Amino acid sequence: MLQNSLAADPNRDLKSIYVYAAPVRIWHWVMTAAMIVLVTTGLLIAYPPPAVGGEASEHFLFGYIRFAHFTAGYVLAISWLVRVYWAIVGNDYTRQLFLVPVWSRAWWSEFGNDLKTYAFLPSAKPLRYAGHNPMAQLAMFFMATLGSFFMIITGFAMYSEGAGRGSWQDKLFGWVIPLFGQSQDVHTWHHLCMWLIVMFTIVHLYMVVRQEITTKESILSTMIGGYRSFKD
Amino acid sequence: METFYEVLRRQGITRRSFVKFCSLTATSLGLGSYFTPQIARALETKPRTPVLWMHGLECTCCSESFIRSAHPLAKDVVLSMLSLDYDDTLMASAGHQAQAILDEITTKYKGNYILAVEGNPPLNEDGMYCITGGKPFVEELKRVAKDAKAIIAWGSCASWGCVQAAKPNPTRAVPINKVITDKPIIKVPGCPPIAEVMTAVVTYMLTFDRLPELDRQGRPKMFYGQRIHDKCYRRPHFDAGQFVESWDDEGARKGYCLYKVGCKGPTTYNACSTVRWNDGVSFPIQSGHGCIGCSEDGFWDKGSFYDRVTGIKQFGIEANADKIGGTVAGVTAAAVAVHAGVTALKRAKVDHGTGIPKDGSAK
Ligand code: HEM
Ligand code: HEM
Ligand code: SF4
Ligand code: SF4
Numbered sequence A: 001m002l003q004n005s006l007a008a009d010p011n012r013d014l015k016s017i018y019v020y021a022a023p024v025r026i027w028h029w030v031m032t033a034a035m036i037v038l039v040t041t042g043l044l045i046a047y048p049p050p051a052v053g054g055e056a057s058e059h060f061l062f063g064y065i066r067f068a069h070f071t072a073g074y075v076l077a078i079s080w081l082v083r084v085y086w087a088i089v090g091n092d093y094t095r096q097l098f099l100v101p102v103w104s105r106a107w108w109s110e111f112g113n114d115l116k117t118y119a120f121l122p123s124a125k126p127l128r129y130a131g132h133n134p135m136a137q138l139a140m141f142f143m144a145t146l147g148s149f150f151m152i153i154t155g156f157a158m159y160s161e162g163a164g165r166g167s168w169q170d171k172l173f174g175w176v177i178p179l180f181g182q183s184q185d186v187h188t189w190h191h192l193c194m195w196l197i198v199m200f201t202i203v204h205l206y207m208v209v210r211q212e213i214t215t216k217e218s219i220l221s222t223m224i225g226g227y228r229s230f231k232d
Numbered sequence B: 001m002e003t004f005y006e007v008l009r010r011q012g013i014t015r016r017s018f019v020k021f022c023s024l025t026a027t028s029l030g031l032g033s034y035f036t037p038q039i040a041r042a043l044e045t046k047p048r049t050p051v052l053w054m055h056g057l058e059c060t061c062c063s064e065s066f067i068r069s070a071h072p073l074a075k076d077v078v079l080s081m082l083s084l085d086y087d088d089t090l091m092a093s094a095g096h097q098a099q100a101i102l103d104e105i106t107t108k109y110k111g112n113y114i115l116a117v118e119g120n121p122p123l124n125e126d127g128m129y130c131i132t133g134g135k136p137f138v139e140e141l142k143r144v145a146k147d148a149k150a151i152i153a154w155g156s157c158a159s160w161g162c163v164q165a166a167k168p169n170p171t172r173a174v175p176i177n178k179v180i181t182d183k184p185i186i187k188v189p190g191c192p193p194i195a196e197v198m199t200a201v202v203t204y205m206l207t208f209d210r211l212p213e214l215d216r217q218g219r220p221k222m223f224y225g226q227r228i229h230d231k232c233y234r235r236p237h238f239d240a241g242q243f244v245e246s247w248d249d250e251g252a253r254k255g256y257c258l259y260k261v262g263c264k265g266p267t268t269y270n271a272c273s274t275v276r277w278n279d280g281v282s283f284p285i286q287s288g289h290g291c292i293g294c295s296e297d298g299f300w301d302k303g304s305f306y307d308r309v310t311g312i313k314q315f316g317i318e319a320n321a322d323k324i325g326g327t328v329a330g331v332t333a334a335a336v337a338v339h340a341g342v343t344a345l346k347r348a349k350v351d352h353g354t355g356i357p358k359d360g361s362a363k
Helices: A022-046 A061-089 A105-118 A134-163 A168-173 A176-180 A183-214 A220-225 B004-010 B015-028 B033-045 B061-066 B072-083 B095-108 B137-146 B155-159 B195-208 B235-240 B250-254 B321-348
Strands: A016-018 A227-229 B051-055 B084-087 B113-118 B148-154 B185-188
Touching (some): A022 A183, A022 A220, A061 A134, A105 A134, A134 A183, A220 A227, B004 B033, B015 B033, B033 B195, B051 B095, B061 B155, B061 B195, B113 B195, B185 B195
Parallel strands (some): B051 B113
Antiparallel strands (some): A016 A227
16 A cells, blocks of 8 residues: 555545444544553653652552563553564554555655645645555654653563563673663663653644544544444 | 782781681671681682772862771782782882883783773873873873773773763873773772772682672772662652751751752662762761762763752753753744634635635635
């Protein structure tokens, strides 16, 4: 599927198309929930709440915060594993997050058209997409996919330091720490990349709301029921 | 060729002290009593291995730490009396005499001596920022390293670069593994490293005639396998969420965790929280100050010692992840708001019944 827009395929039924199968929809909402927990607890790890009083043995506050972060981290990692698997067995749209057809001229020309559309230029053609438009696809690839992978890799690298030398986390991800220099650098980059994901989410939510209001294509219901429908 | 034991006896060390030393060494290496006779046997039968200790750009804090080893036998016996053949700051001879020893050992024990390096070579101006014996240190280092059996990098200078390699590093000081690439190097980082760790590493190499097990970054696993944080006695306060917020608060008096005032224990690999310093008396966290991460790569360039979230030098200005990330997210939100505004304006101009813009132009 080199060309994303539906204009290239006039024979298709343009009433509704099944885009997101159940595993993709479940993955999306599980991942969203995990991200909310991860950003909240991640910031609490960086800026812990005011000290609790009493004996240390009476509390495990920071322990629970970190536990929640690590649990959500596992959920995020596993949900992405499922998503990668689904990109192999699922429909064409499932691969959009992982394969950006930068070699395709048609793709680039539609990308240019997207830029014009969002810059409100009158020369933009109103194209329709069942999956993602090239601009969305590129942003998702770099910020959501690679961003999540980066968080998972650096997250598990830091986790391996607590799990200890010889743990599977250490064997799989321990090499990341010398790659960045030292552990403190991994913390810094893990923290910085959180903002990339926050930034993506802001734009993502805006795009969803915008498309919901201004176009005749379904969007929110697509990620709930799976069908992209066109109201004309 | 004399054995270690023969040299010891010649120096007037009793058999009893010798066995004590062996069990002490076994313990500090975490080997257990089973290894005591093995160490003793090795020292009795093996010919001694000479150790050359060279100094590059450094402050001598490693030597200072070393000579304060809690176990005098360890340092005196293993190095001063028995094996340390050359150390320009500790040896009696100087000048040409000292240089002669260096030449003698490197030829007589070719391929059979251990080279310990304190400090590091500066490379700018052909190495002229550090001259020893009339030659740039970097040349001397390469020459002596060529025929060494193994090389020990003492301290953070030799291991990572430390303060003289901190930005902007005017002399271009580099860790020794940048100029010695064909030999095993054991890194014993710290500014300085703990004396007991230093003696234990040398003893291990002399007795077992092999390198201690190293981690990915070339540090002996037995001393650098865990972070300060993993064995810190304030850890229960960390897990409970009890932190010192400022140096004079109630938490500081109660000995709460120093995480929020920048303790680098969670990111620092060293043995301070177990071996401690000065005969096991204390270590920085025990005296109320956070770990500054002195045994980690580039610890001078990681921002303030008192910040939890440290700066990012790559961005040139003084900024941390939140200043950069927060700004980017803020700008994004503002851009989104503007875009939403323009979208709303455009829509207001469109007749919703027909979808045709009110001014008649294309959509
Ligand atoms: C999008 C997902 C994630 C976000 C937004 C996030 C956010 C954060 C933040 C802001 C910090 C504090 C960093 C600092 O300044 O020191 C942190 C620490 C950490 N994160 Fe994540 N994280 C994410 C995913 C993960 C994953 C998948 C794991 C893997 C289990 C993980 C494990 C950790 C660990 C081990 C720490 C260090 C905790 C400590 O030092 O006590 N994170 N995270
Ligand atoms: C409450 C918050 C969220 C809402 C309401 C939401 C909504 C949606 C909707 C409606 C779609 C379908 C887009 C389309 O059909 O073109 C979608 C897709 C997507 N969302 Fe979200 N989203 C949220 C949070 C997130 C977060 C936090 C992330 C990750 C950082 C994320 C990543 C994605 C990705 C990668 C896709 C594409 C899915 C695919 O192609 O398989 N979303 N989202
Ligand atoms: S004082 Fe430092 S090393 Fe000790 S528990 Fe707190 S953060 Fe960890
Ligand atoms: S506590 Fe940290 S800063 Fe202090 S000596 Fe040990 S490793 Fe270095």
